[in-house]
Amino acid sequence: MRQEGGAVQMEKKRNAFEMNISAIKTMIEQDGFVPGDRIPSERELAERLSISRPSVREALRTLAYLGIIETRHGGGSFLLNRDDHTYIQIIAQFLVTGDSKFEDLAGTLRLLEQAAFVQLADASILEVHVDSDAAFRETLIATIDNDLFERIWRQVNAFYQSFGQGELYTRAEREAFLKRS
Amino acid sequence: MRQEGGAVQMEKKRNAFEMNISAIKTMIEQDGFVPGDRIPSERELAERLSISRPSVREALRTLAYLGIIETRHGGGSFLLNRDDHTYIQIIAQFLVTGDSKFEDLAGTLRLLEQAAFVQLADASILEVHVDSDAAFRETLIATIDNDLFERIWRQVNAFYQSFGQGELYTRAEREAFLKRS
DNA sequence: AAGGGGTAATTGGTCTGACCAATGACCGCC
């Protein structure tokens, strides 16, 4: 006879799996764990939440996959820093796998970089990098100062480079960039 | 700079859990399943992949959490179409505590849409949608005709909307968009 | 007393097997 949910009243009637994830997250917050801390062991979580260890594991595996926690064999599970969350990598993984066309990759990169350029106030800082396609674009993105945007760009760019197509712009195109400022 | 996990590529030596996820995804692709199809049962997957059912379940739970598949008690597991972004809300659940990220979200959306607008030849098609923030931006993105770019935008936008902040632009801003064409 | 090494306890990783619950197909009955 298994009783309902362990520790916390859930606001909704989601399925048990999501309730377990919420319960674990709630427990982490209530116990005041901060990034870097080790959270209770799987067996202890199972006991405190009145669920089985397999159920705890299913929840923890998902949390680990999302980058919320990190598990070390024999060591325990640790809370990660929120900035280390790989959520955008997860999203990117499913965005970019499969049927994304190579032309879309290059096109998306051009769009992203064009957007960055429009916001660029002073293009002079790019002049010294006009010789290097990589440095030119890297510097351009850095001027945006938007972490999410930069991470998206980095993912798309990493995938683009895995095709080994070399430079995205010719030197003439980079120079044209500067003239348009 | 943390670029370690940068590759979206799959072929790395990851832990068994992520390998199981990849294996299941690969099998789904190779068997030619399309959204709506029922994928093999947990027991069959376990046998075909030579892993135990709990391991299959840990992978399937994560895939279900991400919105890749849907499981029905007694019915089976079904492939979802990728536009279902239910997982975004849940991921956001872990990020709401921080506020810096939200600024990045809105900023990224503005950048993406500005990039789309720069490429827009004829802005007149947007005029009819000037009343609706959502329709205006949706139409804007559709003009780009870049599948990857559109999917990125859609993901970020879904993430943004999970914060429930309402419109991204004021009506005046949308009108200003049109005037700049 | 300090350091090092080896042992035991802890913890995650995986598996087997079992039973329950919901679904859906199948079959017999009307």
Place this chain on the structure above:
DNA sequence: GGCGGTCATTGGTCAGACCAATTACCCCTT
């Protein structure tokens, strides 16, 4: 042919076991 019940299939959950990696601890040596 339509309807309803039965039962195999499938996901949901659990208990227990064993392995592997890490960590804590204690004892011995120096």
